Amino acid sequence: MQRYILKRLAQTLVTIWIVTVVVFMLTRITGDPVDLLLNPMASEEDRAVARKAWGLDRPAYIQYWRYISGLMRGDFGTSIYWGEPNLKIFLERFGATVQLATFALLVSAITGITIGVLSARAPGGKIDTFGRAWALAGQSMPTFWVGIMLILIFAVTLRILPTSGTGGFRHLILPGFTLGWYSMAAFTRLTRSSMLNVLDSEYIKMCRIKGLPERMVIWKHAAKNASLPILTLLGVQFVQFLSGSLVTETVFAWPGVGRLAVWSVYNRDYPVVQTIVLIVSSGYLFVNLFIDILYAYIDPRIRYE
Amino acid sequence: MFEGRGMGGLKEALKGIPLIPATILVMVVAAGLLGPSVVPYDPVETNLPDSFLPPIWKEGGRMTHPLGTDQFGRDVLSRLVVGARISLLVGCMAVFFSGFFGTVVAITSGYLGGSVDAFLMRMTDAMLSMPYLLIGVALAGIMGPGLINLVIVLAVLGWASYARVIRSEVLRLKTQEFIALARIAGCSTVRILWKHIFPNIANTMIVLGTLQLGITIILAASLSFLGMGVPPPTPEWGLMVAEGREYLSTAWWLATLPGTCILLTCLAANLLGDWLRLRLDPKYRQRA
Amino acid sequence: MKEIILQVEDLRTYFSTKSGVVKAVDGVNFSVGMGETLGIVGESGCGKSVTALSILRLVPAPAGQIVGGKIFLRGEDLLKKTEKQMQKIRGRRISMILQDPMTSLDPLFTIGDQLAEPIRIHQRDQTTDVLTRVREMLSLVKIPSPETRMNDYPHQMSGGMRQRIVGAIALACQPELLIADEPTTSLDVTIQAQFLSLLKDIQDTLGVAMIVVTHDFGIVAKICHRVAVMYAGKIVETADVKRLFRNPTHPYTIALMKSLPKLGVEVQRLFTIGGQPPDLRHLTKGCSFAPRCSQVMDICKIEYPPQTKVGDDHYICCYLAGKGGAS
Numbered sequence: 001m002q003r004y005i006l007k008r009l010a011q012t013l014v015t016i017w018i019v020t021v022v023v024f025m026l027t028r029i030t031g032d033p034v035d036l037l038l039n040p041m042a043s044e045e046d047r048a049v050a051r052k053a054w055g056l057d058r059p060a061y062i063q064y065w066r067y068i069s070g071l072m073r074g075d076f077g078t079s080i081y082w083g084e085p086n087l088k089i090f091l092e093r094f095g096a097t098v099q100l101a102t103f104a105l106l107v108s109a110i111t112g113i114t115i116g117v118l119s120a121r122a123p124g125g126k127i128d129t130f131g132r133a134w135a136l137a138g139q140s141m142p143t144f145w146v147g148i149m150l151i152l153i154f155a156v157t158l159r160i161l162p163t164s165g166t167g168g169f170r171h172l173i174l175p176g177f178t179l180g181w182y183s184m185a186a187f188t189r190l191t192r193s194s195m196l197n198v199l200d201s202e203y204i205k206m207c208r209i210k211g212l213p214e215r216m217v218i219w220k221h222a223a224k225n226a227s228l229p230i231l232t233l234l235g236v237q238f239v240q241f242l243s244g245s246l247v248t249e250t251v252f253a254w255p256g257v258g259r260l261a262v263w264s265v266y267n268r269d270y271p272v273v274q275t276i277v278l279i280v281s282s283g284y285l286f287v288n289l290f291i292d293i294l295y296a297y298i299d300p301r302i303r304y305e
Numbered sequence: 306m307f308e309g310r311g312m313g314g315l316k317e318a319l320k321g322i323p324l325i326p327a328t329i330l331v332m333v334v335a336a337g338l339l340g341p342s343v344v345p346y347d348p349v350e351t352n353l354p355d356s357f358l359p360p361i362w363k364e365g366g367r368m369t370h371p372l373g374t375d376q377f378g379r380d381v382l383s384r385l386v387v388g389a390r391i392s393l394l395v396g397c398m399a400v401f402f403s404g405f406f407g408t409v410v411a412i413t414s415g416y417l418g419g420s421v422d423a424f425l426m427r428m429t430d431a432m433l434s435m436p437y438l439l440i441g442v443a444l445a446g447i448m449g450p451g452l453i454n455l456v457i458v459l460a461v462l463g464w465a466s467y468a469r470v471i472r473s474e475v476l477r478l479k480t481q482e483f484i485a486l487a488r489i490a491g492c493s494t495v496r497i498l499w500k501h502i503f504p505n506i507a508n509t510m511i512v513l514g515t516l517q518l519g520i521t522i523i524l525a526a527s528l529s530f531l532g533m534g535v536p537p538p539t540p541e542w543g544l545m546v547a548e549g550r551e552y553l554s555t556a557w558w559l560a561t562l563p564g565t566c567i568l569l570t571c572l573a574a575n576l577l578g579d580w581l582r583l584r585l586d587p588k589y590r591q592r593a
Numbered sequence: 594m595k596e597i598i599l600q601v602e603d604l605r606t607y608f609s610t611k612s613g614v615v616k617a618v619d620g621v622n623f624s625v626g627m628g629e630t631l632g633i634v635g636e637s638g639c640g641k642s643v644t645a646l647s648i649l650r651l652v653p654a655p656a657g658q659i660v661g662g663k664i665f666l667r668g669e670d671l672l673k674k675t676e677k678q679m680q681k682i683r684g685r686r687i688s689m690i691l692q693d694p695m696t697s698l699d700p701l702f703t704i705g706d707q708l709a710e711p712i713r714i715h716q717r718d719q720t721t722d723v724l725t726r727v728r729e730m731l732s733l734v735k736i737p738s739p740e741t742r743m744n745d746y747p748h749q750m751s752g753g754m755r756q757r758i759v760g761a762i763a764l765a766c767q768p769e770l771l772i773a774d775e776p777t778t779s780l781d782v783t784i785q786a787q788f789l790s791l792l793k794d795i796q797d798t799l800g801v802a803m804i805v806v807t808h809d810f811g812i813v814a815k816i817c818h819r820v821a822v823m824y825a826g827k828i829v830e831t832a833d834v835k836r837l838f839r840n841p842t843h844p845y846t847i848a849l850m851k852s853l854p855k856l857g858v859e860v861q862r863l864f865t866i867g868g869q870p871p872d873l874r875h876l877t878k879g880c881s882f883a884p885r886c887s888q889v890m891d892i893c894k895i896e897y898p899p900q901t902k903v904g905d906d907h908y909i910c911c912y913l914a915g916k917g918g919a920s
Binding site: 014018019022137145148149151239244246250266273277280281285 | 427428436437439442443445519527530531543550554557560567572576
């Protein structure tokens with residue numbers, strides 16, 4: 001078990017390293033990063049001054065080294081627009097996004113898994129047909145449109161929910177549903193197919209042969225076996241929300257990291273953009289690592305490899 | 306895939322195709338191909354006196370503008386039709402390029418194996434772990450707006466999913482006996498790849514491509530919505546939704562109609578993709 | 594006269610598919626007495642596994658349904674029981690061993706846990722210490738060091754051991770009837786013999802009635818007392834095992850026996866039965882073996898032959914019965 005954890009940890013760190021390289025290169029692929037950081041009208045002298053100030057006159061590998069060692073110290077650089085440490089700017093808004101993402105995850109996971117389980121227990125039935133249509137629709141609608149439609153229906157026409165901003169639970173509902181919409185479909189589909197697979201297995205037949213009550217068959221044996229891929233999806237979706245929140249937060253003026261990202265790209269505040277990409281990607285990889293360890297805890301076959 | 310049976314083969318191959326999605330897709334393609342030459346109004350030219358006309362079924366609507374006009378008096382229907390061309394163009398090109406690149410990586414990685422495989426897979430993993438919309442926005446912001454840039458960004462975002470799936474297919478094929486036989490018979494690696502591996506993954510590529518089309522169209526629309534894709538005044542569906550957003554309480558059709566187009570196109574592509582998968586997957590073919 | 598544990602009368606189990614109704618089990622009759630082993634033999638697809646599942650009423654619904662007949666367990670008709678009542682019977686009074694030990698056990702739970710489950714469910718009111726019972730059962734199926742093995746997971750054990758665990762689970766609550774569906778087909782040849790001996794010993798010790806579903810006459814010879822031969826959803830011959838081997842009467846049984854390679858007998862070509870097993874969706878009138886029978890007569894194609902006695906506890910469904918048996 002320990003060897004497994006160490007191996008996965010090493011893999012994660014390597015991938016994070018690749019991400020830092022990609023992030024580092026992000027602003028350098030189209031040429032001189034100074035072009036991106038300064039007003040295009042800036043004079044050559046201003047450019048030279050800026051280059052020296054930001055250390056862009058040094059060779060690439062030295063710049064990279066400075067970048068990496070900065071990261072290790074917790075220094076993610078400084079925002080051009082805000083003039084403050086990137087990390088601080090990120091953390092100030094991170095809470096709002098986490099709140100939104102957690103709500104969206106709860107909504108989509110609970111709805112999706114429930115419909116998926118009910119679908120699997122009666123394949124071809126009414127719930128199943130509804131569930132599959134719902135999932136299909138959910139995966140064919142762009143998030144921004146879902147958000148706008150929900151605003152149109154609930155805020156503009158029915159006037160029962162606010163159109164944007166934060167404030168209370170009521171403000172969380174529409175953005176939460178918007179963010180979770182797509183993943184509801186994913187949860188439904190995955191739960192359904194996972195459960196169907198498991199319910200078809202010989203060991204479930206064996207449980208019935210033993211005379212175990214149906215609720216034990218479903219909730220002790222089938223659920224545990226079917227849960228493995230669903231766990232993965234939970235982790236994947238959570239981090240995907242951090243990405244999908246870009247659109248949702250823009251539509252609902254939610255003060256989170258997503259809106260910060262869009263704003264920063266608009267304003268060419270690339271240090272902030274780099275920070276966000278790096279932190280979110282690393283977060284994704286660590287969540288994956290955590291889930292893999294959880295897997296090993298649940299499924300003894302992985303442990304004993 | 307149709308085994309050269311000519312027209313009869315095509316008819317046989319299309320049997321059982323779900324009609325509604327196919328019709329929708331045909332309509333969208335037709336709009337894309339013919340539309341711009343056929344639309345009554347210039348989608349870009351402003352006509353302020355006629356702005357904010359509602360669609361024909363509402364009070365105040367006119368026959369001349371069946372789906373209404375926007376804040377600049379531009380005809381919505383014409384813009385939607387031209388938008389179809391843009392979405393399809395961007396979608397198909399992006400899918401083609403990401404598919405091509407992804408497949409090349411997958412075949413190289415899967416067939417050659419070893420450290421090449423390990424390296425390419427680490428790269429793919431890294432790509433897949435990065436939040437795609439975030440990368441897309443950052444990349445698009447850096448590269449600047451424009452159709453070509455959008456296609457490039459989408460292609461960069463999409464290749465990794467292809468690579469993963471096709472690589473597993475290649476790995477599966479590699480262990481099959483006919484590959485070993487081809488090698489014994491003296492076929493060169495290139496010949497094996499072209500004549501034996503490629504035709505067998507062609508089906509997967511087609512199915513994946515159809516399913517990716519929907520995702521790509523949504524992604525393109527999302528980027529345009531955020532202002533990172535096609536620039537105004539081009540009538541891209543996502544951009545139209547963004548522009549219409551301000552007028553939600555007064556002219557709701559401006560944001561709703563383009564989104565509906567995206568929804569229908571995506572739905573059609575997904576349904577067709579599902580049908581294709583059932584049709585082309587050899588496991589299902591045997592039962593039929 | 595042995596007490597009859599299970600009596601099956603005119604059992605019919607049909608499956609509805611897109612291309613028609615498959616009559617998997619079409620009017621099957623047999624009985625099993627206490628301490629006795631009945632073998633149900635036949636080729637793949639003849640309906641023997643479906644028969645086994647039907648007894649436990651675990652036929653996969655909604656496509657599969659038991660449409661007729663009676664199944665008496667010590668006089669009680671199982672087909673009239675509610676699902677809750679059946680749950681109390683499964684694992685407790687009737688139990689089953691499945692074919693593939695690699696997939697019969699839940700990979701996420703220890704074998705001790707899986708063994709304890711039926712004991713806890715069915716014998717909650719008794720004062721049996723579950724752990725002791727688990728250890729006893731493991732010893733019964735000859736698993737060494739039961740205390741440590743109890744906490745192992747299925748993937749840590751070999752196929753042969755897993756099948757023995759499955760057997761232990763099946764016998765944990767001392768059922769009256771044990772059904773074994775191709776219990777050794779997935780095991781290595783060397784392990785097969787061991788397992789069969791184990792089954793026989795257990796039967797001698799516990800006195801449990803057994804039904805063994807198989808396609809292998811060798812198994813039949815080794816552990817069965819009586820045999821029923823199945824073809825296309827019907828039983829064509831029933832007899833005491835010695836009688837069946839010495840004097841097979843139904844043309845299908847004769848053909849089956851002929852196609853078994855015999856030790857010491859050299860053949861140029863192995864004998865096969867000509868033709869194909871019938872499509873169970875479109876059964877013709879009359880005897881279902883008629884198209885392949887070497888001694889077919891006109892009447893065989895018109896009506897299905899009734900069950901006729903051809904000897905002491907020896908029955909066949911064949912028109913040749915009256916004519917002094919088949920040659």
